[in-house]
Amino acid sequence: MDYALSEEQEAFRQTAREFSKRELAPHAARWDAEQLFPKDVLKKAGEVGFMSLYTPRADGGLGLGRLDSSLVIEELAHGCTSTTAFMTIHNMALWMIATFGTQLAKDAFAEGLISGEKLAxxxxxxxxxxxxxxxxxxxxxxxxxxxxxxxxxxxxxxxxxxxxxxxxxxxxxxxxxxxxxxxxxxxxxxxxxxxxxxxxxxxxxxxxxxxxxxxxxxxxxxxxxxxxxxEGEGFRIAMQGLDGGRINIATCSLGTAQAALDQAVGYVQERRQFDQPLADFQSVQFKLADMLTELVAARQMVHLAAWKLDQGDPNASLYSAMAKRFATDMGFQVANEALQLHGGYGYMKEYPLERHVRDTRVHQILEGTNEIMRVIISRRLLMEGANEVIR
Ligand SMILES: Cc1cc2nc3c(=O)[nH]c(=O)nc-3n(C[C@H](O)[C@H](O)[C@H](O)COP(=O)(O)OP(=O)(O)OC[C@H]3O[C@@H](n4cnc5c(N)ncnc54)[C@H](O)[C@@H]3O)c2cc1C
Incomplete structure (x- = not known):
């Protein structure tokens, strides 16, 4: 077992981090306030392959695995949760067309979707x-x-x-x-x-x-x-799309939680109350420690689920459901704790925390609610028992 990223994975992550810092983060608050859908930036994302992350190379996509895609998506979500979440839905729909479409359908639709000139x-x-x-x-x-x-x-x-x-x-x-x-x-x-x-x-x-x-x-x-x-395979195809979709949404929560934590770590060292930085209070230190611990645990679950999907593991759907449930609950909680650490300033639009809370909330609802994730997990557990089959 090797937890280290390969050189190629590091390179994709770095490219995504730079794109996120340059094209997403500086504009996210304005897009949110003005309800702007940044199609021009989605086109730029297409130019570097981010609109076809796991569409096979043979069909013109970037051809990454789900784990590699997750590394990219987390960096993008760090810059703008909402825009990245849309990109993941587009990626899912394009993957469905490339994987299950006839040659005629692929010829008609894939090229524009891969380049980001068209959206799905x-x-x-x-x-x-x-x-x-x-x-x-x-x-x-x-x-x-x-x-x-x-x-x-x-x-x-x-x-x-x-x-x-x-x-x-x-x-x-x-x-x-x-x-x-x-x-x-x-x-x-x-x-x-x-x-x-x-x-x-x-x-x-x-x-x-x-x-x-x-x-x-x-x-x-x-x-x-x-x-x-x-004919008749549509529900299975929709659910197969969602296995990856759930990993993607979970990953959007990771990126946002990391952004919220980064912001909180800086703030508690600057903000002084009772003649000392907030960071000197042990209760604040413990809160930060728990936020990081839960974020890292969620990241490991998401990576494991993505790896299982890459391997074609029969338990990939189960692990995607567990990762989605855990990481999206964690993402909302960490964003909310980061807001709390900012006190009244956290509630103001001047800071990004209230946006992070609003953006991560919906991850607990869509692509299957977290209650439905529990239905999927418990059904499988009760059917199989906690034995080798689901480990
Ligand atoms: C911003 C946003 C974007 C979306 N984008 C898309 C999209 O692009 N494409 C798309 O197809 N859909 C999309 N959705 C829809 C989303 O997937 C659904 O809202 C979600 O699946 C829940 O369905 P519902 O809203 O009808 O809630 P309901 O199914 O009515 O659920 C209501 C409540 O009951 C609970 N519940 C339901 N059944 C059970 C059960 N068996 N056991 C326990 N609890 C249960 C749910 O967990 C929930 O808490 C989007 C939703 C939102 C809010």
Whole structure:
């Protein structure tokens, strides 16, 4: 077992750190305040391969493993949580197209998404199907070589500003939609196809540098060649996308927690109360010690889950769920503790802590809530027992 990073991994991390310091960190507060989606910066990210991190090289992507991608994503999230989180969703959708798309679909969509000139959204959640995503009701009715899509998706990241949608819908072959998860197929759809309309930009607590909208599909025609995988494989494909997505969101929490901790370490050494720096109080020292310990523990879990996904380990989904639960809870807690250490200043927008708290909060909710992560973990544990199978 070797915990040291290779020279190549160090190089990717360094490139990401420089990009983050130059292109993300200086603008994050303004993007948040003005709700600006920095498409120009996403294009620059595409130029260095960050919009196609784990898309295979054979398909034109950077071709990194999930562990290497996590090293990059953590550095980017240190600079701007919200923009990086969008980049991870784009990466997930592109990976699904590259991995499960027909050559025709890849030729039509991949190139622009890899370069960052075009952006992608992942469309699973519906008004009545959130945690119970397999109960989704959007229907793709098959007519010869075409599907006709009807339905509504909600809370879609990037929607209205993206160019390509990966959509999960229930196939209807002869007038009755196929029930259950095996009735679901995935499709790639141009975001401006006739019949697609967008809701208002949702006003959110955080993640303000990216829009979130509902999408309505009304008789949207999709060529059969734009289906990802076989008919009925869509839910499995969506969940496979999310295994990596959960590691990515967990990683966004790591990067933000590190930024919050860095900020707190500097502040407690400068700020004086009772004639001494805050850092001289042992309770403050212990708080910092716990923050770092929990951050390092979460980072190890995320790296282990990413490594398992790279190895094709049958327990990769389980480890992704554990890493997502642990790291996103840790990320919110560390950001909140860092805010507390700043006292009233932490609550002011002049400092980045309140933004870190708002941005990390949603990581406990999306890509499967942390309660759903516990459902996945406990179901597996009770089925297998804590034996060799899940170690
Ligand atoms: C900012 C933002 C961006 C998003 N981006 C996207 C996106 O790009 N694409 C996309 O498809 N979706 C997206 N989502 C949707 C997100 O994945 C869902 O909000 C999430 O899966 C939860 O679904 P829900 O909101 O319907 O909550 P519900 O499923 O209604 O859950 C409500 C509460 O009940 C709990 N609960 C539900 N079932 C159980 C259970 N079995 N056991 C215990 N507790 C349970 C949940 O944990 C939660 O606390 C986004 C959401 C947000 C807020």
């Amino acid at each position: 959204s992942y469309c699973l959640t519906e008004p009545t199907a959130g945690s119970d995503a397999a109960s989704l009701r959007s229907v793709a009715r098959k007519h010869g070589n075409t599907y006709v899509l009807n339905g509504t998706k909600v809370f879609i990241s990037g929607a209205g500003a993206t160019d390509v949608l990966v959509v999960m819908a229930r196939v209807d072959i002869d007038g009755s939609p196929v029930p259950g998860p095996s009735g679901i197929s995935s499709f790639v759809v141009p975001a401006d196809a006739p019949g697609i309309s967008y809701g208002r930009n949702e006003q959110k607590m955080g993640w303000n540098s990216q829009p979130t909208r509902a999408i309505t599909f009304e008789d949207v025609e999709i060529p059969a060649a734009h289906r990802l995988g076989k």
